[in-house]
Amino acid sequence: xxxxxxxxxxxxxxxxxxxxxxxxxxxxxxxxxxxxxxxxxxxxxxxxxxxxxxxxxxxxxxxxxxxxxxxxxxxxxxxxxxxxxxxxxxxxxxxxxxxxxxxxxxxxxxxxxxxxxxxxxxxxxxxxxxxxxxxxxxxxxxxxxxxxxxxxxxxxxxxxxxxxxxxxxxxxxxxxxxxxxxxxxxxxxxxxxxxxxxxxxxxxxxxxxxxxxxxxxxxxxxxxx
Numbered sequence: 081x082x083x084x085x086x087x088x089x090x091x092x093x094x095x096x097x098x099x100x101x102x103x104x105x106x107x108x109x110x111x112x113x114x115x116x117x118x119x120x121x122x123x124x125x126x127x128x129x130x131x132x133x134x135x136x137x138x139x140x141x142x143x144x145x146x147x148x149x150x151x152x153x154x155x156x157x158x159x160x161x162x163x164x165x166x167x168x169x170x171x172x173x174x175x176x177x178x179x180x181x182x183x184x185x186x187x188x189x190x191x192x193x194x195x196x197x198x199x200x201x202x203x204x205x206x207x208x209x210x211x212x213x214x215x216x217x218x219x220x221x222x223x224x225x226x227x228x229x230x231x232x233x234x235x236x237x238x239x240x241x242x243x244x245x246x247x248x249x250x251x252x253x254x255x256x257x258x259x260x261x262x263x264x265x266x267x268x269x270x271x272x273x274x275x276x277x278x279x280x281x282x283x284x285x286x287x288x289x290x291x292x293x294x295x296x297x298x299x300x301x302x303x304x305x
Contacts, residue, residue, distance in 0.1 A: 101207040102130035102158050105183075105200045108211065110225035118192040118229040123163060124184040128202040128209075130157040131180050158204045160265065163187075166197040176279040177203075179265030188277040190227050197224045238275045239289040247296040248289075256281075256289055 105125040113120040163185050164172035176185045190196055197220075201210040213219045242251040255273075262269040264279035271277070276284035 101209050102202050102204045103128050104209045104211040105161060105202050106211050108198060108200050108213075108219070108223040110196070110198045110223050112225055112228050112230070113186060115230055118227045119190060120186055120188045121190055121196060121198075121225050121227050122184060122186050123198045123200065123223075125161075125200045127181065127183050128158055128161075130204070131202070132157050158202050160203050162201045162203055162208065164199040164201065164210075166199065167194070172199060176264055178279075179263075182265040185264060185279065186271060188271065188274070192227045192229055195224055195226045199223070237292050237295050239292040239295075241272065248292050248294060253289070256286075260286070 105128050107124075107126040109124050111122050112118075113122050158180050160180050161178040161182070162174055163176040163178060165175045165187065166172055175187055175189065178185055187196070187198075199210050201208045211219075213223070237248065239248045239252055239256070241255040242249075245251065259268060259270055259273040259281045262281050264271075269281065273281050274285060275288035278284060
């Protein structure tokens with residue numbers, strides 16, 4: 081009796097192991113934030129070439145015959161970026177962690193007329209990679225900057241978010257609470273609520289807010305006056 085050919089189901093395990101470090105971010109630039117009263121530097125960079133969607137096998141999927149389907153899932157090619165700041169002869173200081181796909185950060189923790197140098201490293205699992213830059217090169221100079229008072233409007237009392245009244249009250253608290261727990265790089269993050277600048281809205285900011293609770297704005301405190 082002739083043999084009857086049949087489809088054979090088999091289990092195909094697909095394992096994805098990423099042992100390769102990602103490509104570094106490039107074109108790191110640092111500039112003074114314009115139209116402000118100083119105390120802020122904007123850092124920008126070109127995203128890592130690996131910053132984008134990637135597909136990984138789930139493993140344990142069932143394939144029919146030789147050309148069966150293999151289930152996969154999609155994630156981002158890197159975990160994010162870390163921004164470091166150098167001051168004179170001191171070592172690097174981590175000042176921010178930024179989400180994938182974000183190519184800038186504002187450092188609002190600097191002093192005016194002090195030169196700072198910045199480095200941006202991409203992070204992917206155990207890997208942390210920055211661009212190799214020759215000291216004294218144009219790339220090296222581009223990542224150094226200092227903040228200046230550009231004659232922008234004075235800031236209001238920290239914690240005053242609702243312009244419909246002239247005091248810090250529950251309206252401001254609810255606005256602050258909506259952003260609590262966010263970090264730079266997330267869509268909900270807003271530096272307006274980062275009252276103790278560290279690229280995240282946390283209890284440090286809450287304590288600043290609490291110190292100003294119920295304070296009323298005077299005419300000289302209002303922005304633009």
